Amino acid sequence: MRAVVIGGGIVGLTSGLALRRAGVDVVVHEHAPEIRAAGAGLGLWANALAVFDELGIGDQVRAIGKPSEMYFHDPAGRLLETPGFDADDHRYLLVHRAKLTDLLADAVGRERIRLATGFQAYDEHDDHVTVRLTDGTSEDADVLVGADGAYSAVRAQLVPGSAAQEHPGHHAWRAVIPATGTAVRENRLILGHDRCRGGYVRTYDGNVYWLLNQFDSPPLTGTRKQQALERVVHLQEGGRDTLLADLIAATPEEQILHNQIMVVPPLPHWVSARVVLAGDAAHAMSPHITAGATLGIEDAALLSGLLTTTDDVPAALAAYEATQIPRYAHVARLSAAVEHARTPQEFARHYVAFSHWMITQQPQRPGKHPVRA
Template sequence: MDQPRALVIGGGIGGLTAAVALRQRGWAVTVLERAPELTPVGAGLGLAPNAQRALDVIGLGDRVRALSAWQGDGGLRAPGGRWLSRTSSEAAADRFGGPLVLVHRATLVSLLASALPEGVVRTGTAAVLTDPGGGGRPAVVSTPDGELEAELVVAADGIRSAVRQALFPDHPGPRYTGLTTWRVVVPAPERPFAPHETWGRGRLWGTQPLKDGRVYAYAMATAPEGAHAPEDERAELRRLFGDWHDPVPAIIDAADPGQVLRHDVHEMAVPLPAYHSGRVALLGDAAHAMQPTLGQGGNQAIEDAIVLAHHVGPDGDFGAAAECVGGLAAYSADRLPRTTAIVRQATRTGRMTAVSNPVAVAVRDALIVAVSRFGPGLILRGFAGIADWRPPQHTYASGTPRQ
């Protein structure tokens, strides 16, 4: 048959990774992105070793690491500045086979897009799934320029995925967690600081360095769904975190009020029955939206993309029926249990950060201090099975195939 066609709906990190991986597997790929340009929100993204190994498969791991800041020694703090636990970047790298690195989302999106030929990505193109296809029937996607047929459609259209709703109309979809987040990128403060996350009473703050000398900071707090600051979001950050330890106040002061991003946190509390239907595969937030408490949302989208490309043959001749052991059914079988477990673990961690009762906070902090006395190994155990994941096929970071 002619070169099989794949349509990717959504030009975010997961969708672009899927496009690169599928092209390397022999697919003719088109990415349909609703936004007028590939410009992600101004925020950082932590890439754990699992996601880096996934990017190694498509030959981009080394380039990502070169563009990223490698996380140094840091830890978990209380709002007054006391260290509750210390983390060792060397111990983490030894445990999981590599370091955690931090990259700006725009940098990663640009790198992924540059790995695709000109014309593959169509921005300003809204896409609607018309027919999921199945068996010998192609899937059909409607765009403003007409209908497109494909042997595979990849739905990477985010947490409010219209494709997911079309495929699983009876599923409740993501639910609000009771938490909202803020993100900002600012110039690094003059005084040096160690990377840290700070837990207070129903509030969380994190500060991490970027490669270019800037700092990525994020915050989370309990709040009613859809709430907004009475003035601006920087003023809200001052109200919530302005009396916390250095460098938190300085970072808030350095932020441009118009560049402070705020988003409510939603999660897929009820797993989907599958991550595919017909000739359509869901990935990333469209399939398994999760709390950011483990820093795995983007990482899991990258994993999804690599595993999907692994399971769909380069000739496009794969079974699409739910009972089929290959193709998209194998993708669902691989990804559904893993991502469901990570969603639930992120939820448990979120409950710990959302504790607001003073007595409960004191107990939580005392437990963290006690556990940290046994060394970094016990703290790192919570990421076992997550950060040490390896793709079903991979190359060395140099691009040389594994023997």
């Protein structure tokens, strides 16, 4: 079997690696001239780490990450309790996105990655798909995997009219900076007022990752740093915990990343006979559930497992879609419950309910069983 993967991000590279380890002849095409990752830190939950263990790189991933816990505090510094859930439901690994991308590219094999070759179009045939690329070349394959993110060009052809949409008023700011001049003795995630949340966590290499986001934000004014500082006051109460404000103030303007959050609307289908979507190309959602990478890694593992246990590619893709579309409808409902929580206490409870479900209710793969860390 031969597979063409579009997209050299985490999900595309994981898809390439999973297929390659299963004996598939795979090539990954990336439109950029180099493998690079936009963003700062990301969280990997137990189900993503189980996939990486199966692919033989779990220890390497853990070596570039820092074990962390997703507990929340209110602006007064009080821990928001979540009775009924245990420590496993809060644990994740914080990794630097660029370091993980480089690790995956090395594991796939750089010789299997074609840079500066973006996707242009595909032509499906009864027994193969022809993938046309922006450099004028083309590839024939048994299957085309579109893992090219929220702005997926593959999705644009497979599901016309499905362009990514703004999540109205939802903005995020973040950065990774050296932990110099400011003592960060513990991780802290804060659920504040005016629909703001944020916090800071220590990374494995001694740096600090801070983040801040707001739902229903008023129109933005000023620089990125000014925007973040304007909102950080909603995470403080009674003069407590000004560390996040100090970290933002200490961050050079050019290192602060800002995003208008974009989402992909629910799709009527994810596959055709020879084309399939994975990761954000299929289901980009709001990052407030901090699970986009983990869920996309699950997509890659399930897809690989189905494709490599049958010679019937259309049947494998149909099984993938039949599993994942209902799963992500449920993910969307759980995500909405977190987003629309009326109080910090409700947010914390809905969040841990989501993480518990995600870890314990993994899609069943051929020959595999869900793993609980």
